[in-house]
Amino acid sequence: MPDGIGGAERRRVTLDEVARDAGVSRSTVSLVLRDSPLVAEGTRERVRASMEALGYVYNRGAANLRASRTNTVGLLVCDVSNPFFAELTAGIDEVLDGAGVSTFLVNTNESPEKQERSLQRMREQNVDGVILCPASGSSPDLVERLRRWGMPLVQALRYVSARDGDYAGSDYQLGMEMITEHLIRLGHRRIALVGGNLVHSALSDRRTGFTNAMRRHGLAPDLIVRSPLNRRASAEAVGALLDRADPPTAAIGFNDIVAFGMMLGLTDRGLEAGCDFAVAGFDDVPEAALSRPALTTVSTLPFQIGQEAAQLLLRRIVDPNGSPERVILPTRLIIRESCGAAPRRERGLTRG
Amino acid sequence: MPDGIGGAERRRVTLDEVARDAGVSRSTVSLVLRDSPLVAEGTRERVRASMEALGYVYNRGAANLRASRTNTVGLLVCDVSNPFFAELTAGIDEVLDGAGVSTFLVNTNESPEKQERSLQRMREQNVDGVILCPASGSSPDLVERLRRWGMPLVQALRYVSARDGDYAGSDYQLGMEMITEHLIRLGHRRIALVGGNLVHSALSDRRTGFTNAMRRHGLAPDLIVRSPLNRRASAEAVGALLDRADPPTAAIGFNDIVAFGMMLGLTDRGLEAGCDFAVAGFDDVPEAALSRPALTTVSTLPFQIGQEAAQLLLRRIVDPNGSPERVILPTRLIIRESCGAAPRRERGLTRG
DNA sequence: GAGCAGTTTTGGATCGATCCAATATTTCCA
DNA sequence: TGGAAATATTGGATCGATCCAAAACTGCTC
Numbered sequence: 172m173p174d175g176i177g178g179a180e181r182r183r184v185t186l187d188e189v190a191r192d193a194g195v196s197r198s199t200v201s202l203v204l205r206d207s208p209l210v211a212e213g214t215r216e217r218v219r220a221s222m223e224a225l226g227y228v229y230n231r232g233a234a235n236l237r238a239s240r241t242n243t244v245g246l247l248v249c250d251v252s253n254p255f256f257a258e259l260t261a262g263i264d265e266v267l268d269g270a271g272v273s274t275f276l277v278n279t280n281e282s283p284e285k286q287e288r289s290l291q292r293m294r295e296q297n298v299d300g301v302i303l304c305p306a307s308g309s310s311p312d313l314v315e316r317l318r319r320w321g322m323p324l325v326q327a328l329r330y331v332s333a334r335d336g337d338y339a340g341s342d343y344q345l346g347m348e349m350i351t352e353h354l355i356r357l358g359h360r361r362i363a364l365v366g367g368n369l370v371h372s373a374l375s376d377r378r379t380g381f382t383n384a385m386r387r388h389g390l391a392p393d394l395i396v397r398s399p400l401n402r403r404a405s406a407e408a409v410g411a412l413l414d415r416a417d418p419p420t421a422a423i424g425f426n427d428i429v430a431f432g433m434m435l436g437l438t439d440r441g442l443e444a445g446c447d448f449a450v451a452g453f454d455d456v457p458e459a460a461l462s463r464p465a466l467t468t469v470s471t472l473p474f475q476i477g478q479e480a481a482q483l484l485l486r487r488i489v490d491p492n493g494s495p496e497r498v499i500l501p502t503r504l505i506i507r508e509s510c511g512a513a514p515r516r517e518r519g520l521t522r523g
Numbered sequence: 524m525p526d527g528i529g530g531a532e533r534r535r536v537t538l539d540e541v542a543r544d545a546g547v548s549r550s551t552v553s554l555v556l557r558d559s560p561l562v563a564e565g566t567r568e569r570v571r572a573s574m575e576a577l578g579y580v581y582n583r584g585a586a587n588l589r590a591s592r593t594n595t596v597g598l599l600v601c602d603v604s605n606p607f608f609a610e611l612t613a614g615i616d617e618v619l620d621g622a623g624v625s626t627f628l629v630n631t632n633e634s635p636e637k638q639e640r641s642l643q644r645m646r647e648q649n650v651d652g653v654i655l656c657p658a659s660g661s662s663p664d665l666v667e668r669l670r671r672w673g674m675p676l677v678q679a680l681r682y683v684s685a686r687d688g689d690y691a692g693s694d695y696q697l698g699m700e701m702i703t704e705h706l707i708r709l710g711h712r713r714i715a716l717v718g719g720n721l722v723h724s725a726l727s728d729r730r731t732g733f734t735n736a737m738r739r740h741g742l743a744p745d746l747i748v749r750s751p752l753n754r755r756a757s758a759e760a761v762g763a764l765l766d767r768a769d770p771p772t773a774a775i776g777f778n779d780i781v782a783f784g785m786m787l788g789l790t791d792r793g794l795e796a797g798c799d800f801a802v803a804g805f806d807d808v809p810e811a812a813l814s815r816p817a818l819t820t821v822s823t824l825p826f827q828i829g830q831e832a833a834q835l836l837l838r839r840i841v842d843p844n845g846s847p848e849r850v851i852l853p854t855r856l857i858i859r860e861s862c863g864a865a866p867r868r869e870r871g872l873t874r875g
Numbered sequence: 876g877a878g879c880a881g882t883t884t885t886g887g888a889t890c891g892a893t894c895c896a897a898t899a900t901t902t903c904c905a
Numbered sequence: 906t907g908g909a910a911a912t913a914t915t916g917g918a919t920c921g922a923t924c925c926a927a928a929a930c931t932g933c934t935c
Contacts, residue, residue: 198884260604463787589892
């Protein structure tokens with residue numbers, strides 16, 4: 172029995188065999204593989220034909236061992252099933268795949284330990300670089316350690332230290348200032364900021380923006396509610412706010428999901444966002460335009476952040492000692508109905 | 524200048540150096556690395572100490588070249604930013620990461636061409652196996668081709684051929700039968716199935732389930748609407764249904780997103796789901812319990828499907844010639860308010 | 876047809892681990 | 906105490922590519 176049941180155990184065709192078949196040397200075949208301009212047109216065709224005929228499959232593992240680059244990178248996100256990270260992932264995939272780079276994905280679940288293990292593993296895999304959304308509670312020397320490893324690193328969406336290393340994200344602080352200013356302009360004086368129970372830059376940047384805008388108008392930024400980023404908790408949070416002795420008249424969600432949850436909480440009390448209470452979101456997910464009332468929010472473009480992060484990493488891999496870049500995409504205020512500013516949409520489907 | 528600016532270009536410490544430092548052979552160090560029971564306790568500790576002292580980093584690339592397994596797998600999903608695929612991805616990551624396997628992620632965007640290129644690349648990377656959600660329009664001989672490559676393959680959520688190869692998914696057909704039966708039991712006679720404009724098994728299975736249930740009760744399954752899987756299109760679709768000469772009294776969405784869109788379409792016409800028209804969803808996303816009215820739907824557990832798919836792939840890698848398995852998770856009918864069956868929820872937050 | 880520049884091609888060393896058959900060491904019992 | 910069995914350790918070959926310096930070809934000019 173030459174082959175075992177099933178016969179799947181085919182031996183791999185190597186460069187040497189292709190070379191023999193084409194009547195050239197292994198080195199020449201290698202050059203053809205890498206599209207080197209050194210090899211003559213006729214030879215190239217002959218080699219290509221042999222590869223085809225023998226069913227040659229390139230062995231990246233073997234190449235990686237010798238070559239300096241592996242054309243692989245690591246991507247560590249905190250929670251893929253959060254649509255925001257998922258969009259980011261899609262943007263990254265688009266750019267990296269286009270550049271012929273394969274991506275190792277890890278879902279850290281906000282666990283610094285899993286993040287640590289995964290980074291170590293990425294290093295063992297010899298990836299050319301890493302894109303990291305640091306888990307809440309990441310050690311602050313993380314960037315420095317990766318630098319010592321000689322491992323190109325781009326942080327995305329969040330950063331461990333505001334002054335260190337490459338980063339791609341949105342201007343959360345400015346975005347939050349804009350939406351807060353918008354509410355103040357509409358006459359609100361008691362405004363709450365709801366959502367977020369972990370510690371990371373994306374949260375503190377928003378808090379800073381909120382606090383800055385409030386203080387600028389002599390208002391107290393005292394209604395900051397720490398709560399999980401889901402609908403139910405947010406609905407409960409808005410209820411607690413309304414039960415206060417000094418209830419707010421408006422609330423900004425950490426993100427759109429929180430805002431939707433708050434609208435739900437209002438509905439359950441017989442109140443309506445945009446009429447009885449102003450609700451604002453953050454991120455502008457597709458659903459924001461389609462909620463009733465449509466959500467006033469701030470767009471943050473996670474897909475584009477992903478693209479930027481990937482491009483930045485590719486640059487850093489080529490030029491490891493270039494000076495760090497911080498790509499901050501602008502945010503945009505999207506005024507719809509939930510803060511009561513825009514005219515009520517008439518019945519029927521209009522563009523949100 | 525011994526080190527260049529930045530000094531990141533550290534040479535790698537190899538097994539040989541560790542061996543020299545520990546006063547043993549390279550082979551012994553290799554055995555320690557792989558936790559072989561062959562090596563004596565004292566030796567093991569001495570080697571470990573040397574690895575620590577020299578800052579040794581395992582080189583998986585080198586190991587992969589020689590060893591038969593690479594402990595990497597490929598994961599090809601159609602659309603990571605679809606929460607359903609994202610949950611699947613999270614489930615897969617959990618199991619594979621736990622097994623010490625790294626995952627290459629590719630987002631195929633429903634493009635058979637990108638899928639093809641990516642599979643080829645996975646093959647070149649020498650992955651131990653692949654988990655694939657086949658893109659709509661995948662060639663039917665895909666499974667056979669991977670088999671010829673000797674590449675373990677598990678299809679997830681969708682399959683190219685109903686009779687071929689390993690697969691993990693939900694029982695879409697039965698789920699759809701259950702929800703259709705539910706509506707019929709409530710007295711509905713004209714029922715529509717809305718959403719889905721691509722061709723793949725997850726869609727055709729649902730159609731089959733719907734058709735079967737309708738026929739079983741002598742009803743015509745003629746209201747099958749092909750439309751994109753987003754809210755806006757679904758809202759428009761329900762409008763078109765209501766404008767018909769023979770409008771339905773109930774509609775089932777391909778998934779919950781479609782159902783939410785239909786509820787939106789009803790709202791915009793001044794109608795309410797659960798009172799004036801029955802709306803059912805499919806998947807039971809977290810939001811389903813929190814919509815108003817709460818959505819009656821079918822749970823399909825994508826995270827668990829991911830776990831099952833990953834476990835199945837690991838089994839298949841160990842035993843490539845084992846007979847194919849099809850892991851079909853049961854679906855469950857979740858009755859809430861949107862079909863008018865359950866008593867209306869009183870005001871206030873109750874468990875959905 | 877020698878010399879030279881430019882273009883192609885080549886063989887051997889190398890990357891850093893695993894595999895394997897052989898050898899060295901220890902243990903244990905007759 | 907001799908020797909078989911069990912336990913530890915080892916060196917050389919190997920995986921399949923890339924790198925590099927040298928060699929072999931061109932074509933051209935004088």
